Amino acid sequence: QSKKTAKSAEGGSYGIGLPDTEKGVVTRFPPEPSGYLHIGHAKAALLNDYFAHEGYKGTMLCRFDDTNPSKEKEEFQDAIVEDLALMGIKPDKTSYTSDYFEEIYQYCITLIKQGDAYCDDTVQEKMKQERWDGIASERRDSTVDESIERFEEMKKGTEEGLKWCVRAKISVDNPNKAMRDPVIYRCNPEKHHRTGETWKMYPTYDFCCPIVDSMEGVTHALRTIEYRDRNPQYEWMLDALKLRKVHVWDFARMNFIRTVLSKRKLTKLVDKKVVWGWDDPRFPTIRGIRRRGMTIPALREFILKQGPSRNIVNLDWTLFWATNKKYIDPVAPRHTAIAKEHAVKATVKGARMASYTEDKAKHGKNPELGTKKVAYSTDIVIEQADAQNFGEGEEITLMNWGNAIVRKINHSMNPLHLKQVTGLELELHLQGDVKTTKQKITWLSEQGQELIPVQLVDFDYLISKDILEDGDELEDFLNTNTEFRTDALADCNVAELQKDDIIQFERKGYFRVDRPFQHGEPAVLFNIPTGKGGK
Ligand code: ATP
Ligand code: MG
Numbered sequence: 001q002s003k004k005t006a007k008s009a010e011g012g013s014y015g016i017g018l019p020d021t022e023k024g025v026v027t028r029f030p031p032e033p034s035g036y037l038h039i040g041h042a043k044a045a046l047l048n049d050y051f052a053h054e055g056y057k058g059t060m061l062c063r064f065d066d067t068n069p070s071k072e073k074e075e076f077q078d079a080i081v082e083d084l085a086l087m088g089i090k091p092d093k094t095s096y097t098s099d100y101f102e103e104i105y106q107y108c109i110t111l112i113k114q115g116d117a118y119c120d121d122t123v124q125e126k127m128k129q130e131r132w133d134g135i136a137s138e139r140r141d142s143t144v145d146e147s148i149e150r151f152e153e154m155k156k157g158t159e160e161g162l163k164w165c166v167r168a169k170i171s172v173d174n175p176n177k178a179m180r181d182p183v184i185y186r187c188n189p190e191k192h193h194r195t196g197e198t199w200k201m202y203p204t205y206d207f208c209c210p211i212v213d214s215m216e217g218v219t220h221a222l223r224t225i226e227y228r229d230r231n232p233q234y235e236w237m238l239d240a241l242k243l244r245k246v247h248v249w250d251f252a253r254m255n256f257i258r259t260v261l262s263k264r265k266l267t268k269l270v271d272k273k274v275v276w277g278w279d280d281p282r283f284p285t286i287r288g289i290r291r292r293g294m295t296i297p298a299l300r301e302f303i304l305k306q307g308p309s310r311n312i313v314n315l316d317w318t319l320f321w322a323t324n325k326k327y328i329d330p331v332a333p334r335h336t337a338i339a340k341e342h343a344v345k346a347t348v349k350g351a352r353m354a355s356y357t358e359d360k361a362k363h364g365k366n367p368e369l370g371t372k373k374v375a376y377s378t379d380i381v382i383e384q385a386d387a388q389n390f391g392e393g394e395e396i397t398l399m400n401w402g403n404a405i406v407r408k409i410n411h412s413m414n415p416l417h418l419k420q421v422t423g424l425e426l427e428l429h430l431q432g433d434v435k436t437t438k439q440k441i442t443w444l445s446e447q448g449q450e451l452i453p454v455q456l457v458d459f460d461y462l463i464s465k466d467i468l469e470d471g472d473e474l475e476d477f478l479n480t481n482t483e484f485r486t487d488a489l490a491d492c493n494v495a496e497l498q499k500d501d502i503i504q505f506e507r508k509g510y511f512r513v514d515r516p517f518q519h520g521e522p523a524v525l526f527n528i529p530t531g532k533g534g535k
């Protein structure tokens with residue numbers, strides 16, 4: 001329903017009728033350089049980009065919210081720039097909250113001088129309790145001079161200064177707890193990755209965001225809905241400082257089942273080596289989902305289809321991967337891989353030569369993808385799982401070759417008394433109708449080509465519970481085994497695949513090449529989910 005409204009309103013297909021757009025809009029994406037971008041950030045970035053460049057005429061800023069040196073790093077900042085570019089998002093300008101530290105400092109002095117802010121040294125736990133209970137801090141009625149002096153100590157980062165923070169004097173007991181004298185400056189003696197040792201105190205997001213939004217000419221600040229309680233506070237800051245107004249516009253946070261999107265939690269998983277790194281294919285980072293085989297046009301389509309709805313939902317990954325499949329299926333070259341374990345050798349009678357090769361289309365419906373070499377011979381391998389289903393005398397189909405009759409099945413009993421096929425004799429029956437056979441199997445010729453060793457990797461969710469609730473410890477809900485490797489042999493053409501190529505192994509699914517083949521080392525390919533089974 002919300003989608004319909006969005007589509008019919010002005011401002012492009014996702015227009016939601018932003019107010020005051022006649023003179024153009026300026027939006028901003030404000031990442032904190034404290035981690036890699038994830039799919040939730042992608043939504044924020046794409047919406048800002050969309051409103052500025054497609055929905056309305058305007059400008060999009062990317063502003064690094066670099067106000068906490070304990071969490072932020074240049075590495076993250078660089079990765080964010082790269083990932084935005086990768087998503088096709090081109091900010092018209094990139095800036096840093098740290099560019100404005102001097103101005104923000106001056107604004108804080110203004111607030112203090114107006115009697116709209118005060119320094120406080122109440123210990124954190126007590127301050128929290130007082131805010132909760134609606135009790136005024138002992139320091140609330142400090143004089144302007146006292147607060148200015150303390151603020152200067154904070155600025156110098158002296159031992160005394162480090163005990164203090166600055167709070168906006170808004171309200172003691174407003175029912176909206178965000179309005180209860182929020183902290184606007186706090187000390188941090190750590191070195192900042194851009195401003196170095198210049199500052200020992202930093203403005204909080206609540207304080208610098210409205211100021212810099214206003215200074216940079218932002219007309220519409222998009223924020224996720226959980227900030228809604230803080231909207232009055234945002235306005236209060238602008239009012240108190242007599243700054244230009246900014247429209248705040250809320251949109252729903254994007255959540256996925258069995259997925260954490262908190263940078264704090266993701267950092268923990270990286271640090272504890274639960275994953276290989278920020279680009280782990282099990283991670284919801286842009287790099288992670290790309291490494292798993294997500295394509296950028298599909299990502300954009302998926303996110304923009306969510307639209308600017310305000311309902312927070314826990315999406316499952318099905319639709320996400322189904323969207324991707326739509327993009328990769330028409331362009332993924334077809335190849336063949338046979339699981340190595342207990343692979344069955346079969347001899348084929350009736351082939352036109354003992355061994356020959358032909359050029360065949362890489363994709364039956366897309367000739368633009370070119371051709372590949374297919375080898376045919378009297379010696380082929382097939383999968384054990386397929387061979388188990390055959391009966392003597394049965395007519396089967398060797399895919400992309402034709403029908404054959406199973407003349408002989410050799411088998412043995414393994415120690416668990418399970419039948420294991422050890423060899424097969426097949427006789428081609430090419431005039432047979434492929435529509436009538438039950439078994440249509442993949443196969444690879446052992447002659448006429450070099451079979452390429454490959455490792456096929458499938459993944460499971462890192463998290464074992466659909467939705468983590470407050471109080472759930474991440475550590476208690478981690479799946480222990482999330483990586484599944486299968487050794488297989490692939491057709492000779494697979495040797496030429498490059499990193500990031502996306503292919504289909506027939507009857508197995510879509511795969512992305514994570515490590516191309518090198519002699520002596522198998523190629524490594526990651527299974528790309530298609531939405532089936534939700535993975
Ligand atoms: P943390 O996990 O540390 O809370 P954050 O999500 O606040 O990080 P930021 O770098 O501050 O990370 O976010 C940049 C922008 O992305 C903000 O506008 C934020 O609201 C938005 N954003 C973050 N997570 C999501 C999400 N899951 N869905 C939609 N937007 C999001
Ligand atoms: Mg943030």
Ligand code: MG
Nearest residue numbers: 032224262263
């Ligand atoms: Mg946050």
